[in-house]
């Protein structure tokens with residue numbers, strides 16, 4: 391890949407995902423809020439050193455899916471604040487040099503949204519066709535065999551109007567009908583509402599779900615019985631999900647959305663990053679658009695979908711590098727509010743290697759709140775389960791509460807997330823007294839210290855921020871080594887995925903200076919002909935220009 395010059399904020403920067411319910415509670419109801427985010431902006435920009443925040447949904451909502459069930463797209467839920475609070479947050483974030491990305495949820499609304507109430511009221515409602523209503527089959531069965539991602543059929547019977555409506559997720563989250571142009575224009579007006587307020591970007595929820603097969607054909611059975619996604623999901627895995635999402639007509643919508651965003655980008659570049667769970671990379675890359683004219687980035691969940699092994703990671707990165715068109719900008723994630731935390735998946739030692747990988751690959755990293763501390767999934771007792779997915783499909787370990795527990799700030803009660811006498815909405819991790827921001831700031835070798843240093847290095851290095859990518863060959867099998875470079879600067883990243891020491895020969899690069907080790911205990915010149923990586927060590931080396 392050739393190095394890219396003149397990168398924009400969303401290319402050069404690091405996105406930090408905030409799950410607002412779990413970040414900081416300022417008014418003592420046990421639920422995080424927007425004043426809490428405002429309070430911690432200097433932590434994010436100055437202490438940590440990220441460049442943008444993505445806020446999971448903050449709209450008025452019955453909270454059946456914790457805000458992804460939106461009842462009003464142009465207001466703020468009182469739990470979090472109000473529009474004035476949001477405007478304050480936006481101004482303050484910009485003053486801190488942070489861009490703000492909000493979650494846009496186009497596939498479905500809450501069943502409490504006025505549009506659905508109206509749609510549901512009668513066949514002749516002017517909004518009937520804003521959702522997907524169908525007659526039953528002759529025997530009364532649902533119109534096709536589609537399944538809800540969260541368990542059970544994707545159709546719910548409405549006794550009053552004697553039709554089924556479609557919901558790809560919970561039955562209280564009916565799918566909008568994007569084949570109706572009025573839906574598109576209403577949803578685009580909502581985008582304009584937030585862009586006019588000054589938001590910098592959109593994270594598009596379940597982006598490829600919005601267009602389904604025009605004829606609503608049955609999904610075929612899944613012959614291989616393999617996973618539909620990257621983990622076992624019960625009945626949902628019994629089908630190939632060919633027709634219930636990702637219809638090619640979706641691309642026209644994203645071209646229109648891109649034009650809208652481009653129109654708003656003259657003074658302030660705006661962007662969209664879409665949640666696209668597709669692991670067939672050419673199809674996935676199709677969401678950048680044939681002429682890089684759709685999403686600025688489809689989220690790349692590849693690192694969540696492979697075994698944690700050096701060669702698997704190398705193959706993924708090489709596949710992506712080979713798949714992307716020159717104007718398509720890569721991105722990587724290690725976790726989010728839907729995925730088990732990386733430290734639980736790979737262990738504390740490899741979580742450091744993973745963090746260094748995330749912050750040194752070519753492309754935009756998204757860091758999930760708490761991963762800068764090495765937070766793990768918190769065990770949730772059966773009577774504390776909040777996630778509707780866990781409730782609907784129990785026993786498969788699908789519940790997402792474990793990765794959504796309160797951010798750990800201090801060793802005070804509830805880790806400083808909420809006042810001491812208040813119960814947080816999800817339990818605080820049992821080890822929070824020893825793993826929190828305040829403590830890790832004091833510890834020179836903590837995960838937070840590593841994250842800060844890696845972010846600082848990335849910020850000051852053109853090669854890491856916008857340089858090219860090349861695999862470095864002839865290295866041990868359980869190590870992944872790559873070069874990031876511009877014409878002026880070469881950085882080599884060497885990651886040891888094993889828990890034994892490994893020797894790497896980098897003599898072809900000449901002299902090297904160690905810029906960062908995950909152990910945070912060495913720097914300065916190293917013998918490039920024989921660099922010893924300690925167990926689970928990752929290093930960034932600056933190649934010295936020949937004199």
Ligand code: GLC
Nearest residue numbers: 455458559595596665727728
């Ligand atoms: C996305 C969100 C997830 C939500 C679902 C339905 O996958 O990330 O949290 O439950 O969409 O909106």
Ligand code: CA
Nearest residue numbers: 415417421423
């Ligand atoms: Ca609160």
